[in-house]
Amino acid sequence: MNCAEALRQSNYTGEISVISAEDIVAYDRTLLTKVLPTGDATKFKLRSDDFLKNADIDFILSTRAETVDTNVKTIKLSNGETIHYDKLCIATGTSPFRPRVQGIDYKNVFVLRSHNDQEQIKKLAASAKKVVILGSGFIGSESASSLKLQYKDAMEVSIVSMEAVPFQR
Secondary structure (H helix, E strand, O other): OHHHHHHHHOOOOOOEEEEOOOOOOOEOOHHHHHOOOOOOHHHOEOOOHHHHHHHOEEEEOOOOEEEEEOOOOEEEEOOOOEEEOOOOOOOOOOOOOOOOOOOOOOOOOOOOOOHHHHHHHHHHHOOOOEEEEEOOOHHHHHHHHHHHHHHHHHOEEEEEOOOOOOOOO
16 A cells, blocks of 8 residues: 555555455554454544545555566456556465464464454454463453453453563564
């Protein structure tokens, strides 16, 4: 999103398409942890629909770029379409760390990267009595804090960390 916006601010008038596996337009991911048990990512949009329309930035949602052919400047999308480009910015983001521990693939174990992850966690948290969070960085600490603020004594929240103190790294 930042790249697309910077292009428009630099008076670029060509077509701009943002391909995203997400099913909603770009949103502030930092709010996922701050309001984990109550948040709605559709309200965290980085830019309004009017801004995107006026800036003529097109979002291709629920779609992944499968292959890029730099020789002919095409991108094959997961929906079967192939699109052509003049210039390409690849901004893949990152994937959440999944420690190699027994049970990491159980149905009630989640990572928090997207609004869909948050929605799944939110649904289960509403009836959970105990929650364990792996990691004491910003994501883990803010998630624990927001859950505890929402559910108070109705939920026991524990943080498991490899570090001696939170935010050590």
